[in-house]
Amino acid sequence: MFTCDFKDGVWQKPEITPYAPLTLDPSARVFHYGQAVFEGMKAYKDDNDDVWLFRPKDNLARINKSAERLAMPAFPEDVFMDGLKALINLDKDWVKPGFGNSLYIRPFVIATEPAIAASPAVEYKFLIICSPAQSYYSGDVRVLVAEQFSRSANGGVGYAKAAGNYAAQFYPTNLANQEGFQQIIWTDADKHEYLEEAGTMNVFFRINDTLVTAPTSERILDGITRKSIIQIAQDSGITVDVRPVKVTEIVEASKNGSLKEIFGSGTAAVVSPISAFSHKGELFEIPKQDKRYSDTFKEKLNGIQYNKTEDPYGWRESI
Known part of the structure; x- marks a missing residue:
């Protein structure tokens, strides 16, 4: 999973680590004031074993628009695209070929600052997690x-x-x-x-x-x-x-x-x-x-x- 923390008014150095639980303070603002936004994306594999994204910058633009509405900081495009591609390259074998198969990609941002106070947080965590996926709905x-x-x-x-x-x-x-x-x-x-x-x-x-x-x-x-x-x-x-x-x-x-x-x-x-x-x-x-x-x-x-x-x-x- 890809993670990057927002502290002291700036996004810190991102990292990619094995998927694992998070440790958060019980008073993290996301639990109490709902500062959480997310996106849904997919990666697709073609017949040549190459992997493709579909309009990924549109997803970044939209998650930043969602974040703005909830008084959360925007995430930089270059860090997002580089991190996303690095993560999917590591998980490339989980992208299965064939129509209906894909790697579902979930970028999201949560408020992590510990504080019981109804105001925007000053600390956040941006994450990207992935999961193999098949057709979401079957039939009409x-x-x-x-x-x-x-x-x-x-x-x-x-x-x-x-x-x-x-x-x-x-x-x-x-x-x-x-x-x-x-x-x-x-x-x-x-x-x-x-x-x-x-x-x-x-x-x-x-x-x-x-x-x-x-x-x-x-x-x-x-x-x-x-x-x-x-x-x-x-x-x-x-x-x-x-x-x-x-x-x-x-x-x-x-x-x-x-x-x-x-x-x-x-x-x-x-x-x-x-x-x-x-x-x-x-x-x-x-x-x-x-x-x-x-x-x-x-x-x-x-x-x-x-x-x-x-x-x-x-x-x-x-x-």
Whole structure:
């Protein structure tokens, strides 16, 4: 694992050590005031045994944006990239080839200063840990549209990958699981009128042949896979409509047959088709298309990530 401490106003010399437990003071501020942010990344191995990253600098930019929102220090790009590549080179044998296989990479920052005082810490620890991974979701997903609980609100930390955002999702997601749904499509906190994210993923809707997705905001995470899909769709001649999406619009589109697909996107799942959604106790099944946008996008993204195809965007980076 890669570790680097922040003390005396500067990041100290980083090191890579065997994966091991941490020793922290019980009064470390992360335990009491929630200063913790993280990222999710993957490394992919091609047929030549070479290992690749996908848009890693975007992940660094986002974790620094998350850190800023929680009054935490930014991490320097050169140290991050050098450390990340050194760590993955050491763990190269854990990166397995083949679609669906990858090395999941988790950079995160926690407040380590021991102090029971409600103010930002002055000491932090930046870490990167890794684990071999396979497909995150198997098969299509059934989702429940949120009517009571909210993931985030205006002026909050919804756009940040803050640890507490995910803890707050667990209870309503458990309730949805008990009803037979794997995830929740979150709605706005004010009136639950607008669709925002699907569980741990950004969400897309295909209405006829137009791809629709909500704009990023202070409530919605600026997903790297999301941005990649929008770019690929536009370059494939697909109309992409980035705008607020009303729940009633999607319900009506399902009823009149113009809703062809819903799918989520994210680092873990890449692209995850949604087969049905429930709203106000009514279940809406989405007929499976012969040629789904979601399958095309996943194939094109995987082609770039696993070095199977050309990368016209410069997203793929060798370690």
